[in-house]
Amino acid sequence: xxxxxxxxxxxxxxxxxxxxxxxxxxxxxxxxxxxxxxxxxxxxxxxxxxxxxxxxxxxxxxxxxxxxxxxxxxxxxxxxxxxxxxxxxxxxxxxxxxxxxxxxxxxxxxxxxxxxxxxxxxxxxxxxxxxxxxxxxxxxxxxxxxxxxxxxxxxxxxxxxxxxxxxxxxxxxxxxxxxxxxxxxxxxxxxxxxxxxxxxxxxxxxxxxxxxxxxxxxxxxxxxxxxxxxxxxxxxxxxxxxxxxxxxxxxxxxxxxxxxxxxxxxxxxxxxxxxxxxxxxxxxxxxxxxxxxxxxxxxxxxxxxxxxxxxxxxxxxxxxxxxxxxxxxxxxxxxxxxxxxxxxxxxxxxxxxxxxxxxxxxxxxxxxxxxxxxxxxxxxxxxxxxxxxxxxxxxxxxxxxxxxx
Amino acid sequence: xxxxxxxxxxxxxxxxxxxxxxxxxxxxxxxxxxxxxxxxxxxxxxxxxxxxxxxxxxxxxxxxxxxxxxxxxxxxxxxxxxxxxxxxxxxxxxxxxxxxxxxxxxxxxxxxxxxxxxxxxxxxxxxxxxxxxxxxxxxxxxxxxxxxxxxxxxxxxxxxxxxxxxxxxxxxxxxxxxxxxxxxxxxxxxxxxxxxxxxxxxxxxxxxxxxxxxxxxxxxxxxxxxxxxxxxxxxxxxxxxxxxxxxxxxxxxxxxxxxxxxxxxxxxxxxxxxxxxxxxxxxxxxxxxxxxxxxxxxxxxxxxxxxxxxxxxxxxxxxxxxxxxxxxxxxxxxxxxxxxxxxxxxxxxxxxxxxxxxxxxxxxxxxxxxxxxxxxxxxxxxxxxxxxxxxxxxxxxxxxxxxxx
Ligand SMILES: NC(=O)c1ccc[n+]([C@@H]2O[C@H](COP(=O)([O-])OP(=O)(O)OC[C@H]3O[C@@H](n4cnc5c(N)ncnc54)[C@H](O)[C@@H]3O)[C@@H](O)[C@H]2O)c1
Ligand SMILES: NC(=O)c1ccc[n+]([C@@H]2O[C@H](COP(=O)([O-])OP(=O)(O)OC[C@H]3O[C@@H](n4cnc5c(N)ncnc54)[C@H](O)[C@@H]3O)[C@@H](O)[C@H]2O)c1
Numbered sequence: 001x002x003x004x005x006x007x008x009x010x011x012x013x014x015x016x017x018x019x020x021x022x023x024x025x026x027x028x029x030x031x032x033x034x035x036x037x038x039x040x041x042x043x044x045x046x047x048x049x050x051x052x053x054x055x056x057x058x059x060x061x062x063x064x065x066x067x068x069x070x071x072x073x074x075x076x077x078x079x080x081x082x083x084x085x086x087x088x089x090x091x092x093x094x095x096x097x098x099x100x101x102x103x104x105x106x107x108x109x110x111x112x113x114x115x116x117x118x119x120x121x122x123x124x125x126x127x128x129x130x131x132x133x134x135x136x137x138x139x140x141x142x143x144x145x146x147x148x149x150x151x152x153x154x155x156x157x158x159x160x161x162x163x164x165x166x167x168x169x170x171x172x173x174x175x176x177x178x179x180x181x182x183x184x185x186x187x188x189x190x191x192x193x194x195x196x197x198x199x200x201x202x203x204x205x206x207x208x209x210x211x212x213x214x215x216x217x218x219x220x221x222x223x224x225x226x227x228x229x230x231x232x233x234x235x236x237x238x239x240x241x242x243x244x245x246x247x248x249x250x251x252x253x254x255x256x257x258x259x260x261x262x263x264x265x266x267x268x269x270x271x272x273x274x275x276x277x278x279x280x281x282x283x284x285x286x287x288x289x290x291x292x293x294x295x296x297x298x299x300x301x302x303x304x305x306x307x308x309x310x311x312x313x314x315x316x317x318x319x320x321x322x323x324x325x326x327x328x329x330x331x332x333x334x335x336x337x338x339x340x341x342x343x344x345x346x347x348x349x350x351x352x353x354x355x356x357x358x359x360x361x362x363x364x365x366x367x368x369x370x371x372x373x374x375x376x377x378x379x380x381x382x383x384x385x386x387x388x389x390x391x392x393x394x395x396x397x398x399x400x401x402x403x404x405x
Numbered sequence: 406x407x408x409x410x411x412x413x414x415x416x417x418x419x420x421x422x423x424x425x426x427x428x429x430x431x432x433x434x435x436x437x438x439x440x441x442x443x444x445x446x447x448x449x450x451x452x453x454x455x456x457x458x459x460x461x462x463x464x465x466x467x468x469x470x471x472x473x474x475x476x477x478x479x480x481x482x483x484x485x486x487x488x489x490x491x492x493x494x495x496x497x498x499x500x501x502x503x504x505x506x507x508x509x510x511x512x513x514x515x516x517x518x519x520x521x522x523x524x525x526x527x528x529x530x531x532x533x534x535x536x537x538x539x540x541x542x543x544x545x546x547x548x549x550x551x552x553x554x555x556x557x558x559x560x561x562x563x564x565x566x567x568x569x570x571x572x573x574x575x576x577x578x579x580x581x582x583x584x585x586x587x588x589x590x591x592x593x594x595x596x597x598x599x600x601x602x603x604x605x606x607x608x609x610x611x612x613x614x615x616x617x618x619x620x621x622x623x624x625x626x627x628x629x630x631x632x633x634x635x636x637x638x639x640x641x642x643x644x645x646x647x648x649x650x651x652x653x654x655x656x657x658x659x660x661x662x663x664x665x666x667x668x669x670x671x672x673x674x675x676x677x678x679x680x681x682x683x684x685x686x687x688x689x690x691x692x693x694x695x696x697x698x699x700x701x702x703x704x705x706x707x708x709x710x711x712x713x714x715x716x717x718x719x720x721x722x723x724x725x726x727x728x729x730x731x732x733x734x735x736x737x738x739x740x741x742x743x744x745x746x747x748x749x750x751x752x753x754x755x756x757x758x759x760x761x762x763x764x765x766x767x768x769x770x771x772x773x774x775x776x777x778x779x780x781x782x783x784x785x786x787x788x789x790x791x792x793x794x795x796x797x798x799x800x801x802x803x804x805x806x807x808x809x810x
Contacts, residue, residue, distance in 0.1 A: 110484070110535060111484075113534045114530060117526065117603075121526050122519070122523055125519060125523075129515040129518045155575070155579070156573055156575075163572075165571075166570075167561040167568075168561055181570075182602070186610075187606070190602060190606045193602050194602060197598050198599075205735055384610060385611060
């Protein structure tokens with residue numbers, strides 16, 4: 001297959017690109033490298049030393065003889081170039097990772113909020129409109145998030161995308177299928193909730209074939225392919241904006257920083273290992289919907305955990321302290337989360353569990369690159385509202401820690 | 406009250422501005438005049454001769470001694486200027502009309518699709534982020550549309566915004582309140598569906614006080630204030646993109662053009678007279694939600710009619726023929742529509758019915774300005790898909806008419 005990977009320079013996009021190239025597909029990365037610019041803006045860098053995308057592609061070629069093509073293009077701002085690119089290359093599938101994906105970054109200031117909305121919505125919509133305009137019947141696989149549902153549901157298992165509801169009509173109750181209602185908790189999550197409606201529209205109006213993967217929090221670093229050469233290593237974000245909770249705990253443990261749990265740590269979240277994420281995308285690619293089908297939605301996650309349990313687990317594994325600090329987010333203090341993921345299991349996914357994979361991460365990644373960590377970048381400081389901002393403290397190593405276990 | 410009317414140069418915005426100024430409020434129009442530019446792009450013009458916004462404001466002042474302030478500002482592109490404006494003027498209420506609002510225009514080409522999404526989403530989101538950033542606790546009243554729900558529901562009455570559903574949980578069925586599910590049928594309608602989710606988020610996260618008016622199709626031209634001077638007259642769109650169905654029938658009747666009904670005309674739509682629309686907005690303004698309340702949603706409409714019944718009605722009134730032409734839209738051929746609107750009735754709205762108002766429109770507007778009509782602009786030619794485009798005909802006066810009654 002000829003596959004376009006939009007956002008292929010990112011944390012999930014890069015290992016996906018390698019995996020698909022390895023499997024024999026012709027892979028084209030389209031990326032505007034905005035994520036690297038944001039590192040520069042924030043003054044942070046990947047824990048793992050990361051080469052330029054051009055260099056990474058060169059090394060992959062040297063190692064395997066396979067070419068990965070890189071195209072610098074801004075999906076949100078270059079609609080005409082995107083169209084020309086599609087018309088020229090006519091991909092069989094398009095995998096769309098190319099969005100601003102950090103909730104804390106999306107909540108920093110109004111500039112970050114508007115950037116996130118303008119970038120993500122225009123990127124997704126430009127792509128949809130361009131596929132229709134060029135008449136290319138590619139399978140579009142998009143990375144969404146479990147977070148669109150918010151975390152304050154009534155405790156029912158979250159189905160894979162759809163819900164049948166009963167509506168009272170003059171002729172009695174009737175069933176209707178709806179998108180499972182979303183309740184996004186940040187501007188970032190909100191953009192994914194908007195994406196979903198755009199997908200529904202374009203599938204219905206234009207027969208676009210779309211798969212939307214509602215992904216859990218991705219953890220881990222290596223995949224089979226990134227392991228093959230030091231310079232193929234994946235990025236690993238640990239800062240307060242882009243670092244996801246588990247990865248942050250890992251590096252906190254590595255540098256003997258307290259494991260900072262927000263609020264009571266009662267938030268339950270869904271997780272998936274990067275290797276599984278990559279496999280799921282391949283499975284989804286192989287199982288495309290037909291023209292006229294509704295959007296196919298998968299829950300792409302393998303485990304759920306309460307944040308404080310994770311912290312305690314890593315604490316036990318590494319001897320680190322757990323520190324409870326004020327929560328910068330506006331969210332329920334405690335929530336349950338049950339997620340259905342039968343579809344991927346039925347397609348043959350065999351999950352890497354936290355229990356198997358964690359220790360490797362601690363040793364091979366966190367400890368190995370610990371000298372590159374900037375401690376001052378570890379606290380999560382983007383507050384969801386002005387009132388919350390006042391409760392935060394710049395120094396979770398010090399006085400804002402409420403209790404330590 | 407100090408009120409900002411965003412999009413105050415438009416079809417609903419202008420009479421609203423006059424109405425509120427007349428009632429003693431300090432009114433500021435913010436508009437980028439994009440609607441006038443679109444007239445230029447399409448080579449169409451309002452049936453009624455419309456002065457510049459500056460001239461209209463001058464005449465209102467001459468007539469009443471009251472000032473309407475006009476500010477040229479693009480909500481979608483000038484976030485910083487918007488913030489400064491808000492911080493300087495600190496309005497008590499903001500009425501948001503400023504979006505590209507024609508479904509056919511939004512479906513013309515990919516350029517029109519991306520313009521509509523980028524303009525409407527950025528305009529709405531910039532406003533929300535700016536209100537949060539400036540800390541202004543204004544009541545935000547937005548004009549949404551009944552069209553977000555699509556027109557293929559199971560026949561249940563459409564409630565005012567929310568629906569209680571039952572969800573199966575391990576502990577039995579539980580009730581949950583959700584936004585009434587949307588199913589937008591055009592890119593334009595889709596943007597309003599996205600707006601709704603942004604409102605929900607900002608009401609929940611930041612306590613913004615928001616009212617969303619899900620409006621039916623507006624018909625009619627005059628309000629009490631626009632009648633006071635010829636140069637205060639409201640715009641009246643009759644072209645295939647911006648003309649709404651009833652207004653189009655009226656001018657077709659005036660120039661002895663067949664009343665063009667799309668498909669079987671079995672589509673049922675909700676309607677409201679411009680005078681009632683303006684009153685509803687005033688009623689909504691007077692009934693603001695409190696900080697922390699959910700978004701208040703009203704269905705702003707007074708009657709529903711099947712399109713072919715409307716055509717037949719106007720045909721009887723004027724002696725015009727009704728012509729059934731291929732439908733450029735992708736939609737169900739026939740649908741029922743029952744809409745709840747108790748909230749506005751409870752607030753005292755006394756609807757102007759079609760039966761009372763129609764004849765005046767025919768005589769005072771359509772016939773009076775009939776000499777300004779460009780017949781070639783009457784057909785609706787924006788097709789929802791490429792396949793549909795091929796079924797359309799450039800000349801509904803001639804061969805594409807399937808049957809005439
Ligand atoms: N990482 C996770 O835990 C996680 C969890 C759930 C969902 N997701 C989703 O998966 C996708 C990939 O996540 P990630 O962690 O790899 O993010 P990332 O930020 O590492 O990668 C995103 C890539 O997209 C590019 N990009 C952004 N905007 C672009 C534009 N307008 N034009 C072209 N390229 C653009 C960036 O430069 C970056 O390389 C995202 O859509 C994200 O929302 C990620
Ligand atoms: N007319 C109807 O039948 C109808 C029905 C339902 C809902 N609505 C909604 O009511 C609102 C007003 O409708 P209308 O018929 O008056 O439309 P209109 O096009 O006549 O007016 C919209 C105004 O907003 C301005 N505008 C657009 N984008 C802007 C931007 N980025 N910055 C500043 N100004 C901008 C335009 O110049 C125009 O003056 C719209 O949001 C529409 O969706 C209208």
